Amino acid sequence: MSSPSFDPHATTVHAQCLCGAVQLDAKLPSLWLSHCHCQRCQRAHGSAFVTWVGLEAAHCEVRDPQGFLRWYLAETQAERGFCTHCGSTLFFRSPRWPGELHVVVANLTTRLDRAPQVHTHWETHVDWCAIDPNDGLPRRRSEDA
Template sequence: MSQLQSICLCGGVQITGTLPSLWLAHCHCTQCQRAHGAAFVTWIGMRADGCVVHDHEQLLRWYASSPAAERGFCSRCGSSLAFRSTRWPDELHLAVANLTSAADRTPQAHVFWDTHVGWVALADDGLPRKGAPDSDTV
């Protein structure tokens, strides 16, 4: 059984996920921009029941960024690690930048493109550029 591993900057929180992943996409929503201090965040969707959190010091904290979503981060180093939402209750989304090895797939789309920032020029990578889902709640 193949797995991937996500780890925070200080190494205090690790999340392992059983492959295959469900999807991989670049998110341009304003919540991701603010939570990560970046133009966009690349997420990999994993089955929640295939993920295990290794957090012996109980450093992982969850912030409710909306009524339906939470963002997981390390309370020691501040690394943003994960996202979960009632929109996708069987999934855990992991920030690709924290993976210790390559993902099992390449990006499939840009999502929330309607709120992408104008100060980063992204080349046409051939990926679909999708707007927000029907709901305002991520």
């Protein structure tokens, strides 16, 4: 994607895993866009933080013709969807947010309708990754997420 990475007039979004076996097409508008700094996301993605977009699940079409999509059920009853062929983590869903599908923004191939809005789980952000203190985004703790 070229800069800016969002287009307020976008009406659809496409995502796929690294190998392309699992794909998603969704209707916009998105519900929110957030940088998550929780330790579960850090470990699941091997990254300092993960940027997620919240979408209405009813507006999402997931295609997995080869059956590579699997869901890891965490102790919190949340599930992380990943491709068993290439290992890409793609999705998150939880009873805490019924009717939503959360999609990893790094897997998008098209622009979203909004820019990031917040850093969540800020109390567990890592100090080895520099984050612009003047990015204008609020930093929320876990209990506020």
